[in-house]
Amino acid sequence: MVDRERRSPEDRLLAPDEWRRLRAARLEALADAPDVLLPGRPPESTWSEQRWRLSWRAARWAVAETGDETVGLARLSWTETGAYIESVWTRRDHRQRGVASAMVRRLITEHPADRGEIFVWVAQPNDAAMRLYTSLGFRSTKVTQWLAALNRVEEQLRFNGGHPRD
Numbered sequence: 255m256v257d258r259e260r261r262s263p264e265d266r267l268l269a270p271d272e273w274r275r276l277r278a279a280r281l282e283a284l285a286d287a288p289d290v291l292l293p294g295r296p297p298e299s300t301w302s303e304q305r306w307r308l309s310w311r312a313a314r315w316a317v318a319e320t321g322d323e324t325v326g327l328a329r330l331s332w333t334e335t336g337a338y339i340e341s342v343w344t345r346r347d348h349r350q351r352g353v354a355s356a357m358v359r360r361l362i363t364e365h366p367a368d369r370g371e372i373f374v375w376v377a378q379p380n381d382a383a384m385r386l387y388t389s390l391g392f393r394s395t396k397v398t399q400w401l402a403a404l405n406r407v408e409e410q411l412r413f414n415g416g417h418p419r420d
């Protein structure tokens with residue numbers, strides 16, 4: 255039996271041809287953390303291959319893997335209102351070992367320095383996510399909004415550029 259404890263996940267960017275791997279990980283994430291992760295519209299469970307491939311348009315997906323197992327997922331997307339980190343998730347049995355930090359760091363390095371700040375919205379309360387982003391160098395913008403889909407307030411954080419903290 256493989257000793258999962260001894261294997262360190264490795265992070266990398268996913269390619270659109272790997273949309274099935276993305277679908278499996280994203281559906282697992284949504285089922286695991288429905289209280290803090292916002293599903294797509296329409297829900298991802300109904301998406302076609304073409305729709306999954308579209309999710310790479312103006313975006314990058316990072317994963318963390320141990321061999322064939324995907325244990326983490328994160329996305330950076332560029333929109334008209336700015337660049338956003340979203341859909342960040344680590345499988346429960348791999349949490350608090352730097353998996354999400356490594357994926358978000360990788361995505362930040364994909365963001366061109368001249369394209370401005372990177373934002374993330376965090377549905378509150380979420381101590382683990384707040385700690386993740388603040389330890390990488392994100393800071394609160396003090397902007398909050400009501401997130402009806404999750405019945406929670408979400409808070410916006412901002413990364414001002416430069417290298418994420420180690």
Ligand SMILES: CC(C)(COP(=O)(O)OP(=O)(O)OC[C@H]1O[C@@H](n2cnc3c(N)ncnc32)[C@H](O)[C@@H]1OP(=O)(O)O)[C@@H](O)C(=O)NCCC(=O)NCCS
Pocket residue numbers: 287290291341342343344345348349350351352353354355356375376377380381382383385386389
């Ligand atoms: C939030 C989440 C992605 C963190 O993933 P992770 O792989 O455990 O994060 P890391 O191991 O990289 O930890 C990053 C930092 O947060 C801290 N942290 C992580 N989980 C924590 C927890 N439950 N309580 C306190 N601190 C925590 C770590 O100690 C680390 O701090 P440090 O850099 O100062 O040492 C994970 O808990 C998760 O998937 N939660 C459900 C989905 C979610 O909330 N996504 C975020 C949406 S904005």
